[in-house]
Amino acid sequence: MTPRRKHFDASLPELEPAERYAGQVLDARLHLLDRQVLDRDDVPVQVVDDLELSDVPFGETIPAGTPAPVIASILSGPVLSTRMFGGRPPSSRFHRVSWDRIAEIGIAVRLGVAGSTLDVTWVERWVRDRIISRIPGGRHDPE
Amino acid sequence: MHDDEGRSLGTVIDARFVLDGVPRGPLADARLVGFVVSPRTGSSFLGYERHDDERPAVLATFLRWRHRGSFLVHWEDVARLDEHRIVLRPGYRRISPTLLDPAG
Amino acid sequence: MKRVLGVALGVLTAIGGFLDIGDLVTNAVVGSRFGLSLAWVVLVGVVGICLFAQMSGRVAAVSGRATFEIIRERLGPKAGLANLSASFLINLLTLTAEIGGIALALQLASSVAPDLWIPVAAFAVWLVIWRVKFSIMENVTGLVGLCLIVFAVALFLLGPDWSKLAEQAFAPSVPGSESVGAYWYYAVALFGAAMTPYEVFFFSSGAVEEKWKKKDISQSRINVLVGFPLGGVLSVAIAACATIVLLPRGIEVSSLSQIVLPVAEAGGKLAVAFVIVGIVAATFGAALETTLSSGYTLAQFFGWSWGKFRKPAEAARFHIAMIICLLVGLGVLATGVDPILVTEYSVVFSAIALPLTYLPILIVANDKQYMGDARNGRVTNAFALVYLVIILVASIAAIPLMILTGAGA
Numbered sequence: 001m002t003p004r005r006k007h008f009d010a011s012l013p014e015l016e017p018a019e020r021y022a023g024q025v026l027d028a029r030l031h032l033l034d035r036q037v038l039d040r041d042d043v044p045v046q047v048v049d050d051l052e053l054s055d056v057p058f059g060e061t062i063p064a065g066t067p068a069p070v071i072a073s074i075l076s077g078p079v080l081s082t083r084m085f086g087g088r089p090p091s092s093r094f095h096r097v098s099w100d101r102i103a104e105i106g107i108a109v110r111l112g113v114a115g116s117t118l119d120v121t122w123v124e125r126w127v128r129d130r131i132i133s134r135i136p137g138g139r140h141d142p143e
Numbered sequence: 144m145h146d147d148e149g150r151s152l153g154t155v156i157d158a159r160f161v162l163d164g165v166p167r168g169p170l171a172d173a174r175l176v177g178f179v180v181s182p183r184t185g186s187s188f189l190g191y192e193r194h195d196d197e198r199p200a201v202l203a204t205f206l207r208w209r210h211r212g213s214f215l216v217h218w219e220d221v222a223r224l225d226e227h228r229i230v231l232r233p234g235y236r237r238i239s240p241t242l243l244d245p246a247g
Numbered sequence: 248m249k250r251v252l253g254v255a256l257g258v259l260t261a262i263g264g265f266l267d268i269g270d271l272v273t274n275a276v277v278g279s280r281f282g283l284s285l286a287w288v289v290l291v292g293v294v295g296i297c298l299f300a301q302m303s304g305r306v307a308a309v310s311g312r313a314t315f316e317i318i319r320e321r322l323g324p325k326a327g328l329a330n331l332s333a334s335f336l337i338n339l340l341t342l343t344a345e346i347g348g349i350a351l352a353l354q355l356a357s358s359v360a361p362d363l364w365i366p367v368a369a370f371a372v373w374l375v376i377w378r379v380k381f382s383i384m385e386n387v388t389g390l391v392g393l394c395l396i397v398f399a400v401a402l403f404l405l406g407p408d409w410s411k412l413a414e415q416a417f418a419p420s421v422p423g424s425e426s427v428g429a430y431w432y433y434a435v436a437l438f439g440a441a442m443t444p445y446e447v448f449f450f451s452s453g454a455v456e457e458k459w460k461k462k463d464i465s466q467s468r469i470n471v472l473v474g475f476p477l478g479g480v481l482s483v484a485i486a487a488c489a490t491i492v493l494l495p496r497g498i499e500v501s502s503l504s505q506i507v508l509p510v511a512e513a514g515g516k517l518a519v520a521f522v523i524v525g526i527v528a529a530t531f532g533a534a535l536e537t538t539l540s541s542g543y544t545l546a547q548f549f550g551w552s553w554g555k556f557r558k559p560a561e562a563a564r565f566h567i568a569m570i571i572c573l574l575v576g577l578g579v580l581a582t583g584v585d586p587i588l589v590t591e592y593s594v595v596f597s598a599i600a601l602p603l604t605y606l607p608i609l610i611v612a613n614d615k616q617y618m619g620d621a622r623n624g625r626v627t628n629a630f631a632l633v634y635l636v637i638i639l640v641a642s643i644a645a646i647p648l649m650i651l652t653g654a655g656a
Contacts (some may be wrong), residue, residue: 047550066149
């Protein structure tokens with residue numbers, strides 16, 4: 001028997017029944033993380049690499065009645081490796097899309113703004129302007 | 144995840160939010176409801192945890208079996224958050240993590 | 248009338264598009280060594296790819312999400328990245344093999360050395376991806392690829408002992424000259440050749456490219472369920488031709504000219520002309536599909552803008568990634584590696600990587616949020632679970648068999 005298992009035994013109380021909520025429910029890993037983000041014109045912008053919460057009281061006793069944190073922004077950037085291996089990259093290396101720019105969360109996350117206005121698309125714009133647009137035919141529809 | 148006496152309860156496998164906060168932009172604020180904890184494994188349910196009628200039944204049964212004993216704890220029952228450890232308040236509540244259809 | 252034509256076109260391109268260098272080489276090798284005693288694997292593989300392609304196409308049509316977006320979303324970053332690395336490398340290997348295959352086929356037609364054809368072929372692939380519309384690209388290569396029907400014609404012209412072939416196919420046994428390990432190694436290879444993951448990346452992304460909606464699902468189902476099995480029949484015809492002509496003489500296939508030899512014997516120069524056109528179209532089509540698939544997988548994993556329905560400038564990273572992949576493929580071929588050998592390895596690695604792609608698709612094809620009432624029925628799921636087991640077994644057995652048999656030697 002693994003040590004982890006022995007803590008789970010019949011002495012723990014039965015679970016209370018599942019809850020209903022007044023609004024849309026999002027389980028972060030299930031409904032948000034790793035989902036495609038599309039801009040208002042359906043152009044892919046990024047994948048949800050991580051989430052940033054409003055003031056979380058880390059490393060201190062939380063007084064009873066502290067209001068629950070809310071999602072401040074969705075993040076993209078070098079967070080992928082830290083989600084896999086732990087730790088946190090310096091916050092300046094994130095690209096943030098603030099929560100108030102999200103229009104809808106379904107199978108994909110839809111923004112209410114054009115992707116080109118966000119700093120997360122700078123690599124795309126750089127490759128477009130420096131390389132792809134300069135190759136003949138790069139700005140034309142395929143025929 | 145630990146209870147108030149320092150006993151390990153399992154691994155946080157997800158964080159549950161509900162869009163019932165103040166409206167901010169097109170959506171309401173996503174308020175943290177609490178954490179989903181699995182006593183057995185930190186791996187994902189692959190989406191099978193939270194509904195009752197999932198297919199293929201064999202896979203759903205297998206993944207639910209791997210995560211048997213999972214529960215939801217409320218933010219209100221969290222006493223302390225550290226980088227790799229969450230401590231709960233005494234008398235915390237354990238709630239079924241199943242997601243119910245909003246209509247039903 | 249227009250609808251009937253549409254269905255016919257879809258079925259024909261599915262047949263022509265089914266075969267690639269992997270199917271050509273593996274079936275000929277197997278036929279020349281094992282006769283038709285492995286024909287049952289083609290059947291198993293064809294049913295599998297029908298099931299798999301159909302599920303991924305349906306998911307893409309209903310949800311608008313292509314396969315690798317789903318892999319990332321369901322498996323998470325860790326397993327998703329592992330799958331991306333494996334799939335991307337295998338894809339690159341297959342891409343290299345296909346471009347080499349184009350060059351070898353053009354060499355047969357022109358007697359100009361393949362080294363000279365390789366850059367031409369790679370440039371042509373890039374040009375088509377850069378400038379030609381998706382539907383035209385797919386229809387032209389698929390229809391011209393139908394020239395490979397000449398393998399079936401050749402089989403009849405060779406006038407084989409049908410009852411003997413049928414006996415090999417329907418009461419299979421390991422030929423006395425071969426080991427049991429080699430038999431099962433090639434079973435895995437044939438399975439991998441029929442069920443290459445890139446076909447699914449391409450198929451589901453193609454559904455997004457052509458803007459399939461729910462109403463297009465039934466047509467795509469016909470294309471797959473009729474076209475792929477007929478493509479499988481062609482695969483068996485290739486193996487049968489090798490069985491009749493190469494096996495009795497103890498010729499082991501190691502070059503494209505040996506694959507073509509039975510056709511030459513049966514139908515002379517005209518038949519050879521057809522078969523070369525067919526091989527060029529099939530490998531060219533597959534080179535397009537693998538190049539696009541490498542762009543699709545990267546873009547979908549990282550959330551970049553992608554698709555041939557956009558101007559290249561509107562999917563910049565997608566296009567630069569494909570250019571780099573083609574250059575890497577050219578670099579590999581420049582080392583003088585034998586494309587036939589690359590092919591033989593790529594099909595086995597395909598079989599190894601398959602479960603990581605198959606499982607997320609199966610799960611999401613059952614997900615209510617994605618699929619609503621278009622999710623898998625009970626019959627599909629019953630088949631899908633049987634195949635999950637087969638795919639797992641093939642994947643787990645592949646590496647031990649490879650080591651045990653010295654890659655089927």
